[in-house]
Amino acid sequence: MKITSLEDLKRIKEEAQKRALLREGKAEYKITVHMGTCGIAAGARQVMAAILDEIAKRNLTNVLVTQAGCIGLCDREPLVSIEKGTERVLYGDLTPEKARQLVASHIVNGQIVGDWVVHTER
Amino acid sequence: MFYRAHVLVEMTSSSVALGAAQVKEQLEREIARAGLGNEVKVLETGSFGAALPSPFVVVYPDNVIYAPVSVRDVRRIVEEHLLKGRVVRELLFAGERGGGVATFIPPSPLKKEKRVVLRNSGLIDPLNIEEYIARDGYLALAKVLTEMTPEEVIEVVKRSGLQGRGGAGFPTGLKWEFTRKAEGEEKYIVCNADEGEPGTFKDRLILEGDPHSVLEAMAIAGYAVGANQGYIYVRAEYPQSIRHLEVAIAQAKERGLLGERILGTSFSFDVKIRRGAGAYVCGEETALLESIEGKRGEPRVKPPYPPQKGLWGKPTVINNVETLANIPPIILNGPDWFRSIGTPTCPGTKVFTLTGNVNNLGLVEVPMGITLRELVFEIGGGIRGGHGLKLVQTGGPSGGTMTPDLLDVPMAFDTLPRYNSALGSGALTVIDDTHCIVDIVKNFAEFFLHESCGKCTPCRVGGKRIVDILERISAGAGSPEDLEKLRYLGQHMKATAFCGLGQAAPNPLLRCLEFFREEFEVHVREKCCPQGVCTMRPKPQPKKTVRV
Numbered sequence: 001m002k003i004t005s006l007e008d009l010k011r012i013k014e015e016a017q018k019r020a021l022l023r024e025g026k027a028e029y030k031i032t033v034h035m036g037t038c039g040i041a042a043g044a045r046q047v048m049a050a051i052l053d054e055i056a057k058r059n060l061t062n063v064l065v066t067q068a069g070c071i072g073l074c075d076r077e078p079l080v081s082i083e084k085g086t087e088r089v090l091y092g093d094l095t096p097e098k099a100r101q102l103v104a105s106h107i108v109n110g111q112i113v114g115d116w117v118v119h120t121e122r
Numbered sequence: 123m124f125y126r127a128h129v130l131v132e133m134t135s136s137s138v139a140l141g142a143a144q145v146k147e148q149l150e151r152e153i154a155r156a157g158l159g160n161e162v163k164v165l166e167t168g169s170f171g172a173a174l175p176s177p178f179v180v181v182y183p184d185n186v187i188y189a190p191v192s193v194r195d196v197r198r199i200v201e202e203h204l205l206k207g208r209v210v211r212e213l214l215f216a217g218e219r220g221g222g223v224a225t226f227i228p229p230s231p232l233k234k235e236k237r238v239v240l241r242n243s244g245l246i247d248p249l250n251i252e253e254y255i256a257r258d259g260y261l262a263l264a265k266v267l268t269e270m271t272p273e274e275v276i277e278v279v280k281r282s283g284l285q286g287r288g289g290a291g292f293p294t295g296l297k298w299e300f301t302r303k304a305e306g307e308e309k310y311i312v313c314n315a316d317e318g319e320p321g322t323f324k325d326r327l328i329l330e331g332d333p334h335s336v337l338e339a340m341a342i343a344g345y346a347v348g349a350n351q352g353y354i355y356v357r358a359e360y361p362q363s364i365r366h367l368e369v370a371i372a373q374a375k376e377r378g379l380l381g382e383r384i385l386g387t388s389f390s391f392d393v394k395i396r397r398g399a400g401a402y403v404c405g406e407e408t409a410l411l412e413s414i415e416g417k418r419g420e421p422r423v424k425p426p427y428p429p430q431k432g433l434w435g436k437p438t439v440i441n442n443v444e445t446l447a448n449i450p451p452i453i454l455n456g457p458d459w460f461r462s463i464g465t466p467t468c469p470g471t472k473v474f475t476l477t478g479n480v481n482n483l484g485l486v487e488v489p490m491g492i493t494l495r496e497l498v499f500e501i502g503g504g505i506r507g508g509h510g511l512k513l514v515q516t517g518g519p520s521g522g523t524m525t526p527d528l529l530d531v532p533m534a535f536d537t538l539p540r541y542n543s544a545l546g547s548g549a550l551t552v553i554d555d556t557h558c559i560v561d562i563v564k565n566f567a568e569f570f571l572h573e574s575c576g577k578c579t580p581c582r583v584g585g586k587r588i589v590d591i592l593e594r595i596s597a598g599a600g601s602p603e604d605l606e607k608l609r610y611l612g613q614h615m616k617a618t619a620f621c622g623l624g625q626a627a628p629n630p631l632l633r634c635l636e637f638f639r640e641e642f643e644v645h646v647r648e649k650c651c652p653q654g655v656c657t658m659r660p661k662p663q664p665k666k667t668v669r670v
Contacts (some may be wrong), residue, residue: 002378004386006264009255016256022183022244023128035206045157048126052161056124064183065126067207 018061028062029107034079036070042097050096051080056101064106076118082106092118108113127204128182129153130374132174132244133166134330135362136484142177144193144207152200154575162204168331170244171485172476173235174215174499189215208475214245220479223662236463238471239447240487245603248366254334260363260379262453266345267387272573275346276302281450282457288314288405288442289517289533290622291468297439300429301347304437310439311340315363317351318402318557319551320569321519324420325443329356329363330339332447333370340444341380342453344391344440351431352393353622355541356411357400365396373444402573406621406627409439409575420636421621433653444473464490468534470547478514478552481505482487491537498552509554510563513634517546519566520626523633542633544626558655559638563631564592570627581624584615588631598658600646609635 001016003009032041032046033048048067073079076092080099083089086114091102100117105111112120131146149164170178177356178189179199186209189197195213197383202208246253254260265498266275276610280295301309313336314324340352354537356363369392374380382390401419403409408422409432411443432438448470452460461469468490476483488497494514498504504513514524514534522543531541538545553562571585588611592606612628612635635642644652 002376003260004378006385009260009264011386012252013261014256016252020128020246020253020256021610022126024651025181025183032207037206040206048161052124052126060124066184067205069208070205093529105429 013021021035021061025064027064028084029065030066030083031107032083033065033067033078034069034071034081035067036074036077038070038074039077044078046096047080047099048079048096050099051103054100055107058103058108060103060107073118076104079118086122088121089117090119090121091116123401125159125161127162127184129164129204129248130180130182130244131164132167132179133362134176134327135360136169136327137166137177138362140176140186140190142191145177145179146198148193148196149200152197153204156198156205158204164246167246168243168251169240170487171235171240171327171487172482173484173486175242178215183538184209185501187215187414188213188466194377202620207474210442220402234488234492234496235486236471236489237487238451238460238463239328239335239444239473240331240485241451242335243327247330248333249369251334251370251377251379254332255317258450258454259334260338260374262450263304263341263345263379263517264558266342266383266453267385267389272302272346272348275342275453278453280455281550282452282460283462283467284445284448284452285468285470285535286442287444287472287548289319289449289543289544292440294445296618297345297441298346300427301349301432301437301439306437307309308351308434308436309347310436310438310513311343311347311349311352311442312407312410312414312428312431312438313340313352313354313443313446314405314407314410315354315360315443316356316398316405317360317443317547318400318405319520319547319549321475321477321515321518321551322474322547324485324548326360328443328473329360330366333363333366334374335447335450336443337367337370337374337380339441339449340393341384342449343441343446345389347437347439349439350390350392352391353396353414354393355396355398355414358397359400364395364397371395374379392594394667396449401575402569403575403621403623409621410440411438419625420575432451446480456507461475465532465534465537467536470535472548474548474550476502476550476552478550479509480504480552480553481506489573490534493530494524494531494550494616497533497550498529502550502552505552505554507554509556512553512555512559513637515551515553515566516549516557517544518549519630520623521549523627523637524632525633525637527637542629542630558596558651558653559634559641560592560596560651561653561655563634564589564596564632567627570623574623574627578618578620579619579626580615581612581620583620584611584624585627588615588628595645596651596654596656596658599655600649600651602643604646605635605639605642 078094081090175190179191284294285291404419409419413419428438473487574581576582612632
């Protein structure tokens with residue numbers, strides 16, 4: 001597609017920047033999927049896949065997704081923590097379906113899903 | 123598709139030689155095997171220079187650098203880091219330079235680095251124009267085309283004080299102005315990417331890591347001087363530079379950033395690639411023009427200079443790759459910003475290529491005015507193997523010879539000539555004290571003998587005689603008069619050779635004859651080589667040379 005004006009160029013720049021945003025490390029929310037062996041056994045991979053799919057479907061650009069190791073709560077796996085600023089919410093006993101709802105509720109609407117919270121830090 | 127991680131692999135000709143292509147393949151294979159193909163994206167990127175050992179791998183958003191990476195490290199990186207989120211500590215880059223630097227905080231882990239030319243190299247995928255656009259790419263061109271007159275563009279470049287980075291240091295703005303004012307309908311922009319100076323490889327890594335910056339600058343130059351056609355003359359030995367340029371040109375044309383009616387304006391500009399066969403003399407601008415025209419690469423009589431009569435007799439701007447890569451940031455940030463970097467008389471940065479007996483090899487971009495001591499001992503990490511420094515050849519064999527007494531001279535186009543040296547193209551060949559001076563000088567002389575185009579007698583015959591005498595000395599058959607003869611030949615060659623090649627060829631010889639007088643004298647008087655490098659046979663053996 002041809003770029004025919006300065007506005008065009010700026011628009012493409014913004015889109016391209018969004019796609020490369022994760023390299024700047026700047027995002028509103030950071031989702032960490034705990035991906036220890038225990039987490040993987042409990043279905044963390046599927047949870048991760050569901051989160052990524054939901055983000056792609058909703059075209060969200062303010063989110064970083066990373067993984068971390070086991071944090072010792074193996075019986076509550078799969079665990080996912082969502083950080084915004086200094087606030088950190090840890091969710092447990094997730095399924096791919098719950099994970100999708102988390103994206104919708106916590107990231108899109110800013111509502112913490114109290115029922116699934118294991119721990120909250122501020 | 124939402125990729126949660128980007129993995130960048132350094133893919134330059136140097137890192138490919140060290141196995142980067144295999145690392146990338148293995149990464150893709152392991153990522154697919156771990157089922158992460160939809161989550162993790164593997165990208166190529168350019169060199170990060172001397173700051174990082176090759177090949178490096180960076181994982182975003184974690185900002186983790188692994189360097190150097192070999193094929194057998196890949197599985198652990200994928201299984202531990204990409205799958206389970208555990209950083210593989212043993213493979214982290216923790217060079218001596220950054221004091222255990224593990225994360226990648228642009229622009230550079232080196233404190234003294236200042237990246238203007240290399241602003242994107244090692245950070246973006248050069249094969250994807252969008253990544254360049256994301257980092258302000260083509261904004262300077264858009265600004266120039268929509269907000270500035272050609273005269274204003276030239277004024278900005280003039281005021282920035284940018285000097286040609288190919289070695290001569292001629293003010294770029296003036297060159298553009300001469301070409302703009304020259305009579306003629308047709309004008310050309312030529313990018314000199316015929317980087318032949320031994321020890322120089324900055325242009326290659328700029329083209330490989332950020333080809334669009336050069337294309338954008340050529341289009342800006344075209345608008346400024348009134349040219350609609352550009353040529354990039356690049357060595358055929360640089361296949362990856364050529365490939366990246368070809369991809370970049372195709373993408374820019376597809377996007378309407380090159381070609382007819384750029385960005386919807388009335389300005390059209392096209393770029394073609396011309397491959398050079400690798401003759402050293404074709405880096406000389408007029409020989410380069412001859413070569414583009416399909417003739418034998420021999421320099422022309424100057425004047426007229428290319429801004430008056432260049433390619434096919436038409437006014438032509440010839441700029442080096444690095445010079446051009448400076449243009450877009452100058453347009454975007456203004457000339458005062460550029461002048462705030464470097465020295466008042468020589469603003470901006472310079473990309474140096476560190477080679478030879480230093481610990482950290484590769485590119486480094488630093489402000490003009492840095493000292494050789496900082497470059498060799500801080501950035502270069504000192505001499506390999508704990509030896510002493512004998513000399514640093516700056517700008518390749520035709521540049522300047524920096525002896526240890528000049529370590530604290532600020533490096534800039536205007537300062538080095540005061541010490542009979544030259545900044546040149548920015549090659550820094552560091553030679554330690556285990557080397558013999560006769561051998562070093564002979565090596566340079568043989569290079570010039572091989573590369574002389576043969577057009578003028580001083581260079582063709584003088585070069586041959588210099589090599590003959592040096593061979594005689596190193597075979598133990600030299601006499602004290604030989605040193606006088608060498609100086610006589612060198613001075614005459616310098617004064618009478620037709621082009622820059624022959625004029626610069628005796629520079630290292632003359633400087634070393636002066637500084638290392640004693641070592642030469644030991645060779646001719648005592649017939650022995652203090653470093654034990656020369657053969658010192660009782661009689662000189664006739665030796666085959668390249669040209670008779």
